[in-house]
Amino acid sequence: MKRSLLFEPVKLGKLWLPNGVLMAPLTRLRAEADGTPGEMIAKYYEQRASAGLIISEMTVVSAKGQAYLNAPGMYTEGHRKGWRRVTDAVHGAGGRIFSQLAHAGRISHPSLLPGGAIPVGASAVRPAGHVHTRSGSQPYVTPRALEIGEIGGVVKEFADAARMAMEAGFDGVELHSANGYLLDQFLRDGTNWRQDGYGGPAKGRARLLLEVVEAVTEVWGAGRVGVRLSPFNGFNDMSDTNPRETFTVAAEALSGRGLAYLHIFEPVQEAWLTPRLRQAFGGALVVNGGFDVETGNAVVEGRSADAVAFGVPFLANPDLPERLRAGLPLNRPDPTTFYTGGARGYIDYPVHSPIV
Numbered sequence: 001m002k003r004s005l006l007f008e009p010v011k012l013g014k015l016w017l018p019n020g021v022l023m024a025p026l027t028r029l030r031a032e033a034d035g036t037p038g039e040m041i042a043k044y045y046e047q048r049a050s051a052g053l054i055i056s057e058m059t060v061v062s063a064k065g066q067a068y069l070n071a072p073g074m075y076t077e078g079h080r081k082g083w084r085r086v087t088d089a090v091h092g093a094g095g096r097i098f099s100q101l102a103h104a105g106r107i108s109h110p111s112l113l114p115g116g117a118i119p120v121g122a123s124a125v126r127p128a129g130h131v132h133t134r135s136g137s138q139p140y141v142t143p144r145a146l147e148i149g150e151i152g153g154v155v156k157e158f159a160d161a162a163r164m165a166m167e168a169g170f171d172g173v174e175l176h177s178a179n180g181y182l183l184d185q186f187l188r189d190g191t192n193w194r195q196d197g198y199g200g201p202a203k204g205r206a207r208l209l210l211e212v213v214e215a216v217t218e219v220w221g222a223g224r225v226g227v228r229l230s231p232f233n234g235f236n237d238m239s240d241t242n243p244r245e246t247f248t249v250a251a252e253a254l255s256g257r258g259l260a261y262l263h264i265f266e267p268v269q270e271a272w273l274t275p276r277l278r279q280a281f282g283g284a285l286v287v288n289g290g291f292d293v294e295t296g297n298a299v300v301e302g303r304s305a306d307a308v309a310f311g312v313p314f315l316a317n318p319d320l321p322e323r324l325r326a327g328l329p330l331n332r333p334d335p336t337t338f339y340t341g342g343a344r345g346y347i348d349y350p351v352h353s354p355i356v
C-alpha cells in the first residue's frame with residue numbers, strides 16, 4: 001500500500017480536500033436535449049464522490065455558448081434544479097464538486113444556436129474540422145468576431161451562471177479557458193487577430209479571461225474559483241506562436257486574485273512549461289495530462305503541484321483514489337462509449353470488490 005502526499009488532505013483556496021486525486025472535467029453528452037442534467041448524471045458523479053474534488057464536465061453559460069448536443073447548461077431554472085440533484089447526490093456521498101463553466105465560441109454551429117445565429121469568436125477565424133449536428137456532421141463555419149460592445153454581455157453570462165452554480169449547491173466553479181473554447185480563443189494568437197484592447201500582446205488577449213475572473217470571484221468570493229489553461233493543446237484547431245510568453249503573462253495576471261487554483265493541462269511526458277506557470281501564478285496548482293500513480297505521486301511529493309486531475313482513469317474507475325492508493329488494478333476505459341449517451345460505459349464501470 002502506497003503512502004504519499006497525493007493521498008493526504010490538501011487545501012485548494014478555501015477548500016480542504018481529503019486527497020489530491022481530482023476528477024478532471026469530462027464531457028459525456030448525457031444531458032437532456034435542453035441541457036438539463038438528469039438522474040443518471042447524478043448517479044455518475046455520486047459514484048465518483050471519493051475524488052478529492054470533482055470538476056464537472058464543461059457546462060455552457062448561455063444558449064449562445066453551446067457546442068454539443070446533449071451537453072449541459074447553467075442558464076435555466078431546469079438546469080439549476082437538475083444540477084441541485086447532482087450536488088446533493090455528491091454531497092450525500094461525502095464529496096465536493098466544482099462546475100466547469102464555458103462558452104464554446106466558434107466551436108459551434110448555427111443549427112445549435114438560437115435563431116440559427118452565427119457562432120462568435122475572438123476573430124473571424126474558421127476552425128478546421130466538423131461539428132456534430134442534428135442533421136449529421138457539418139463543417140465548422142466562419143465565426144463572427146465579438147464586437148467590443150458585446151463583451152460585457154459575455155462576462156455577465158459567466159457571472160450569472162456562476163451565481164446559478166452557487167444556488168445549485170456547487171462548492172465552487174472552474175473557468176474553462178482551455179481546449180479551444182471562447183476564453184482560449186481570446187488567449188491564443190492563432191484565433192485572436194483583434195486590433196482592440198482584447199487583442200494584440202498577450203496582456204490584451206488575457207483581458208477577457210481576467211474580466212470574467214473578476215466578475216465570477218465577486219460572486220463566489222476568494223478561494224472558490226479555479227481557472228483551466230492548456231498551453232499546447234491543438235484540439236479544436238488551436239495554435240499560438242509563443243505559448244511560453246502567452247501563458248506566462250496569463251498566469252502572472254491571474255496571480256494575487258484569490259483564485260482557488262490554476263489547473264494546467266500539459267501532458268506529463270512532455271511537460272516543461274508548468275513549473276514556470278506555477279512560479280508565475282504563485283498559488284495552488286493542479287496538473288493534468290496522462291498521469292498515473294507514480295507520476296502523480298512524484299509531482300506532489302516534489303512539491304511541483306498541489307493536486308493531480310485524472311480524466312480517462314476516473315471515467316473508467318469510480319473508486320480511483322482507493323485503487324491508486326491500494327495499488328489495485330484499473331478497469332479499462334471503453335472509448336466507443338465516451339460520448340454516446342446512455343448508461344453503458346457511463347454508470348456501469350464496477351468498483352473494485354475486495355477479495356473476502
Ligand SMILES: Cc1cc2nc3c(=O)[nH]c(=O)nc-3n(C[C@H](O)[C@H](O)[C@H](O)COP(=O)(O)O)c2cc1C
Nearest residue numbers: 024025026027057058265289290291310311312338
Ligand atoms: C471524453 C473526454 C471528455 C473531455 N471533456 C472535457 C471537458 O469537458 N472539459 C475539459 O476541460 N477537458 C475535457 N477533457 C480533457 C480531460 O479533462 C483531460 O485533460 C484529458 O483526458 C487528459 O487527462 P487524462 O490523461 O488524465 O485522461 C475531456 C477528455 C475526454 C477523454
